[in-house]
Amino acid sequence: MSDMNIVDYFEIAIVGCGPAGLSAAINGAIRKKKVGIFGTDFCSPKLHHAPHIDNYLGFHHITGEDLRQRFLHHVEAMELVINQSKVTGVFPDEKGFILQSRDKFFSAKTVILASGVSTIKPIEKELEYLGRGVSYCATCDGPLYKGKKVAVLAYNREGLDEANFLSELATEVILVSLVKEKDAQGIHLNKNIKVVSGKPLGIVGELWATGVALDNGEIQADGIFIIRESVLPDQLVPGLNITKQGITIDRSGATNIPGIFAAGDCTGAPYQLSKATGEGQVAALSAVKFIDELKSNTKLTNSSESLAVSLQL
């Protein structure tokens, strides 16, 4: 990973721009840390859809959309910028972590996962074939299918863009579009993309995936790209402890991976705003403490090394 182009560096990178992520962001910024927020959609679709909220202290009978606007205004007022991009992977690195978002890479000392509750239901055998013909990332794995035939299961607008990108590499792209018409507006598909209808049921294959079973038939392909709005937490961060409830955290918001914290709906029920913003704050303060401890340990190591050197002198 050493030759990759790092676009930016953050002390705290936050995956998700809902109430939990934004609360973590303002708290991290107040503690003077360099914060990066990553989010998809319009931060957050869930909050936007809440018709009225009666249990968020100080805002009696506010609509979800009004509260969403207030949250965004707060973040803007603190000059924090939201990177409108989906994070597809978080990997350890000698400086902390690398976050991947399509073809861009970001470096971070700590990461706060605030990606909301995962409603993804993988199709049959999807996880079994992941890395063996099934991929979530066209930019990362597309070049493997140069001159071959690929299938794209597009659950959102990004999936259509990825089909276009893949059509420049593969000889043939079969697109199963599950995107609503209004969300697909303005996208023109390349000529070598064949659009088929049907509901994906599962991946078929032997040692490697060879196709997709649909409710109205089967399609054959050398590679299958599944593009959805969000990524399963354990696919996002390999090695992360999760249960059916969500990401496992302790009272400080720490996960099983040192330097990675989590907050909000992604850590489990109750799926509520006050819990999300509260956990966002706790995770941010814990990330700050983690960074400060790392710094003082480095200073201690450096000063004991210089003491050792001066004693030798």
Ligand SMILES: Cc1cc2nc3c(=O)[nH]c(=O)nc-3n(C[C@H](O)[C@H](O)[C@H](O)COP(=O)(O)OP(=O)(O)OC[C@H]3O[C@@H](n4cnc5c(N)ncnc54)[C@H](O)[C@@H]3O)c2cc1C
């Ligand atoms: C209809 C409805 C009514 C509700 N009413 C109430 C209520 O009255 N009171 C109450 O307390 N709660 C209510 N809730 C629940 C409340 O909205 C949630 O608890 C809250 O939004 C959780 O915040 P969060 O930040 O954890 O997750 P979310 O709000 O889900 O935000 C997560 C964000 O992360 C983004 N994201 C996910 N994965 C990635 C990735 N890989 N990279 C980048 N970004 C990513 C998502 O796009 C999203 O914007 C309601 C929810 C709904 C749907």
